[in-house]
Amino acid sequence: METLLWALLLVPLAGAVVNVLLGRRLPRQVAGWLASGAVALAFLIGVMATLRLLALPAEERAYVTPTLYTWALAGRFEVPVSLLFDQLAAVMVLVVTGVGFLIHVYSVGYMAHEPADYDFRRYFVYLNLFVFSMLLLVLGSNFVLLYAGWELVGLCSYLLISFWYTEPQNAAAGRKAFVVNRVGDFAFALGIFLIWSAFGSVVYADVFEAVGGVAPATLTAITLLLFVGCTGKSAQLPLYVWLPDAMAGPTPVSALIHAATMVTAGVYLIARASALFAAATSTSAIVAWVGVLTALFAATIAIVQVDIKRVLAYSTISQLGYMFLGVGVGAYTAAIFHLVTHAFFKALLFLGAGSVMHAVEHGAHHAGEHVDPQDMRQMGGLWERARWTGITFLVGAAALAGLPLTSGFFSKDEILAGAFLEGHVLLYGVGLLTAFLTATYSFRQFFLVFAGEPRSEAARHAAESPRVMLVPLAVLAVLALGAGLVLGWPPEHGIIHTWLEPAFAVAREGTKAEGGAGLSPMTLLLISSVVALAGAGLAYGAYVRKAVDPAALSVRFRPLYVLLWNRYYVDELYALLFVRPFFGLARFLADVVDKLVIDGAVNGVATVTAGAHALARRLQAGYVRVYALSMVLGALLVLGYLVYWGR
Amino acid sequence: MIVPVSYYLVLGAILFSIGVTGVLLRRNAIMVFMSIELMLNAVNLSFVAMSRALDSLDGQVFVFFVMTVAAAEVAVGLALIVAIFRSLGSADVDDAHVLKG
Amino acid sequence: MSAQFVIFGLLAVTSVATALAMIFSRNAVHGVLFMVGNFAAVALLYVLLGSPFLAAVQILVYAGAIMVLFLFVVMLMGPEPAPLWEHIPGQRPLALLFGLLLAAGLIAAVNVEELTGVPGIMSQEVLERLGQPTALAQTLFERYLLPFEVTSLLLLIGMIGAVVLAKREKHELQAERAPREGGAE
């Protein structure tokens, strides 16, 4: 088992290393397949490890590898480098490597048009590195390893968002993701330090065992800090702003990192630390509310967007909100269940979107017309032209909308039921409203793209994507359709439940208040079905039957429409509140305080282009005096503090 | 010791502050350098006065070392100033217009 | 008794006046000369403090050797052109203000009735008996042997510095014969 787990972790890394070392000598296709093969191998190893776990009794299904070595610090602080493989880790590993593999395969087709061999290889190196980092995040046996993985996935995401760096806005998007995530990572790092000072250890087992002995206020502080970290990585209010822009990266990357895996790391973290969060009830309430409000907020934005990837981005934020609602109300299993199904259907939708864009680009090329391949207003009628893409996309949309019997239906309903049965009726209500909106926007998207007549020459000449892209779509479609039924039926007692429940046993102790308003799970299931169908029906009415005219609505509710269209002006608000003042301060400190009077030449080397004259002035000790002035000011302050105020 | 030690120390403090002011005020590297020498001189005066008041020679020995270090610094500093002067070229320094910039 | 006060007063005024004159002098040569005056006044204060030996060293080394070196360099570079301080907004008033504040702070720190330090055994009487230079030398070579050795290293470094910074290599001289452009590469 030990070898297996280390192999699981290191195989994708080896893939990246081999591609770096040998890449130049390999044909590009080989490089792509090599990377895919590494992930496939990791997936197989993951399956084997899971089977071994399955052979054990349910309570003993948590394997910690012997410590490879201790990453020790002076004094009491120790970080054992070891891996933990339990039910939760197994689920995450299978999702990461499974979906990861499909997306690798898809990428071989998708990136085939990349002109430079170099870029093609670079892409797969990053992708393999990402899988490695994500596995490290999931498999680490303590918070520090998780943090290491957390930072590395962030780096990979940053590199991949700005992959096509020649477009300036892509680089900007990468930077934005980076900066916003800094905020979250800052809180996360502090949380770890606090855990260490409160528990004297960062190893999961030690920490969770000692929860009872720690003051509730400390627990609240720790969990809040961890949660702020989650809002960054998992794009929740108020730190979600980077995710929509992150769609600038290649579409398979959006599918893998910004939908299926990395962004769910926050959910994983809370599920992993469920013992802490369950004990910190006020934090859990905050988590639930932030989650459900994010879900609603993002869904309202998604409903008016016209960029095919942007809709999906906001829907990802919204669905992540659901997952946080789940962990917030203590429905950990449901949240992870939704994480899994969401990985399937959202990866499917993103890859489908990529296929659509591929098709439209082909058409645009054919028609000699220049259109934005992501603008849904230019599409329509693709059902006939890209049938397989259409079918799979329909499956994805249905699962996202939560149409009965699709995978999203079971998992989402379970979260809502969890909220309801724990007595959070208000949360349930908001969640249900969001479910309605979700169904509406997901079918709006489907109909805008596939139904009706083509609205541009490019759409008219669109052509189906190559098979290497369609096969992953088909596999994901099957999963998105069937996973719910296979894993989650009957509700609360499906495969996934029996598998995961023991992992959350500690956290579930003492909760489980029966009740709500006396509605049975089956009734709730029914309500969810109706809501989903209603939402889908509304979209059908508006975009296919034209019973309702969306354009007229948008005119009628113009202020609301403008507000949504501009995404509540949050980006602008942040720019005003944080970005500008910050750069103002930086410039002030660097230019005014450190230089007093700066001319551009100073920043370059003093390469004397301005001639000796300008230099001569500076050499006359001009700046020396300014520096000396600041030193004396400092000396006065230090002296004043020690001699007068300090006494 | 008839004049109280504090007189000497206050004088030292004043001289030190004048030296600091000189560093802040002067543009010419040589004058800045001289002001620094003035600061060291003030430190030396304080050392000697304290040494006398405390009946110990440590302060006076310190003055020796300060002087030696100052000598070493002067050698380096003046060579540096000469080197810069040479790099800029004599014509430039003579030309007041250039230096006014 | 009061003669000491008078002498101290005169020397104090002289040293402050020369110091001020130095930092405000328009001409660098004058500045050097004021500085020599200041060193002399301080040397006399050393005499007043019972350290004639240090006073002699001060005059010989500082006022004599070092300041002459300064004078050489100043003469080499020519007089400092006007204005004396290039205009950096606020620099001058701030410099004066900080100087005053620093003086106030330092005076407050040193203006004590009596030093709190533990007195040693080298009182003036002992020193006179031993002979001041002798006592100084003994301290220097016993307790301060290591620092003494280190200063020799420092002086060596100073010499190297002067050579490195002022000596011209052959290839530099050759380059100089070729037309110069801007002083640097």
Next chain:
Amino acid sequence: MERFLAQNWTVIQPALFLVFTGLIVLLVDLWLKEEEREWLAYFSLVGFGGAGVIVVRQWLAVRGLETPITGFGGMMVLDTLGLLFQMLFFLVGFLAVLLAPGYLTRRRLQRGEFYALLLFSTAGMSLLAGAQDLIMLFLGIEVLSIPLYILAGFARPRLDSEEASLKYFLLGAFATGFLLYGTALLYGATGTTAFEALRASEAAAAPRENVMFMAGIALLLVGLGFKISMAPFHQWTPDVYEGAPTPVTAFMVAATKAGGMVALIRLLYWGLGPADDVWRPLLGVLAAVTMTWGNVGALLQRNVKRMLAYSSIAHAGYLLIGVLSGGVGFVAVLVYLLIYALTNLGAFGVILLLEDGEREALDIESYRGLARFHPGAALLMSVFLLSLAGFPPTAGFFGKFLLFTAGISAGLTWLVVVAVLNSVLSVFYYARVIVKMYMQEPVETPAFSRSWLVAGALAVAAVGVVLLGLYPTVVVRLITA
């Protein structure tokens, strides 16, 4: 003569070894032609290596002792802390010498004085590491600094080098003035300059009763603060690091900071230990200001040397956390300094590779697309920058963790919060260079000069950075043993 021989010379043995090597370098230099002078570099390597062997042997001998060995009437002490710091200095010196010859030859600066001064400066640090008296503190700092003033101007007649030298010199001498005045005030307040006596003095026991003592502490902190680039005494740093010849900058970044830190530790804990409630809060605030100022300043820099200079200011702030933590904190400071030194020497080594005597890769734009031309150099630079940023799993991450946990166990939680925020922020400007290297189209073929010596230094640095990140336990055990 008896007295002369009776002194315990072993306490300065490593420094003596360095000085004699330097003297021999100066002598041999006289007989060498310009193109033969590279041999002096190898000879200096022997000097650093030999000094290293001496300290390691001393360390093995001293490790078990209860009471540390002192020498020269208590002026110097031979203890593990000082010896470990000396090992660090000699390692840095060794690597810095590896970086130099190629650069010096290309710029026709190949002279024996360079190596001699480097050796002398390191000897100064070596003295500082064991200093037990204010006079040794002062002289150690001067022996450390004056060679650096000269080395900063070594590339004359380049004006930027001369300018750096002049600024460093004038401001350094200015700071020395404050340091000396502080020493004088402590002397007046306690009647002594020896740390042991200072520690036992009445003034140190009740510092708040004694204005002169307090003012002395203040002025000493100003003087030392300058040496470790503590805000607001740091402004010389970017200008000097930018203008000085790159190998000198590398040496300064890596070594001077360590020298300043050991001086600060000696003064604060050995000399002013009992008065710690006076300097502790003050230094805490200054540490926070320093790290923030350094990081914010680095954000907008376009010159890589300048950026690294600001980053070194920020790192001084982090290091102060360790200094303030005491005990375990010293271990953290040592390990962090080691990591920081390797990382910076590595980064400067890469800069030195991307240089051909005319062009230097200083502007951030010259890193555009570097990964295409020199993937190895780009990869190494990325590793070093990520380590500086404290990115896992590089050594920098471990170092920060060590410092911050030391800070938390010493109760400096607020300072650690500021530091974590800062290190999170700092990733931004380090990553910018990485982005340039990997994600932008090159504009021109970068300058490049192959050098086996530099490559060797880079290999040492890279292996160190990676190993210390993945498996730091060995080093920590060795230090704490």
